[in-house]
Amino acid sequence: MSETDVHLKKFEKELAAGTVSLVLLAVLAAAREPLYGYQIAKRLEREAGGVLVGKQSALYPVLRNLSAAELLDTFVEPSEAGPPRRYYRITPLGRKALREWTGAWTSTRSFVDSVLADR
Numbered sequence: 042m043s044e045t046d047v048h049l050k051k052f053e054k055e056l057a058a059g060t061v062s063l064v065l066l067a068v069l070a071a072a073r074e075p076l077y078g079y080q081i082a083k084r085l086e087r088e089a090g091g092v093l094v095g096k097q098s099a100l101y102p103v104l105r106n107l108s109a110a111e112l113l114d115t116f117v118e119p120s121e122a123g124p125p126r127r128y129y130r131i132t133p134l135g136r137k138a139l140r141e142w143t144g145a146w147t148s149t150r151s152f153v154d155s156v157l158a159d160r
Contacts, residue, residue: 060146061099061100061103062103062106062107062142063139063142063143063146064085064088065081065085065100065103065104065107066107066112066113066131066135066138066139066142067139067143068081068084068085068088069081069113069129069130069131069135070131070135070136070139072084072130074130075114075116075128075129075130076128076129076130077126077127077128077129078097078100078101078104078126078127078129079097081100081104081129082097082100085100104129107129107135108129111132111134111135112131112132112134112135112138113129113130113131113132113135114129114130114131114132115127115128115129115130116128
């Protein structure tokens with residue numbers, strides 16, 4: 042692995058850490074019903090065009106953190122096809138956070154785009 046590959050991997054990891062929570066809240070805000078982890082991962086994968094393949098397990102710690110912050114409600118239900126499933130749904134506080142984070146993301150993206158356009 043080249044030195045630039047190492048830097049790119051580090052950059053991608055840092056960038057993802059700040060955006061995964063935002064996209065998880067957005068997916069759950071758009072859902073008509075609570076979703077379990079695999080459903081969320083599949084929706085993200087579909088939207089990302091396969092970018093998340095092999096990274097589904099990384100979503101679960103973020104879902105737990107969002108739940109601990111009371112941005113998501115969770116509940117467990119038995120599954121006919123295996124172990125019980127934990128479902129997630131966005132809370133009113135989560136919807137407020139999503140609005141605020143979307144504004145912050147839009148501002149940040151505009152700033153970065155303007156700086157990169159000038160190079």
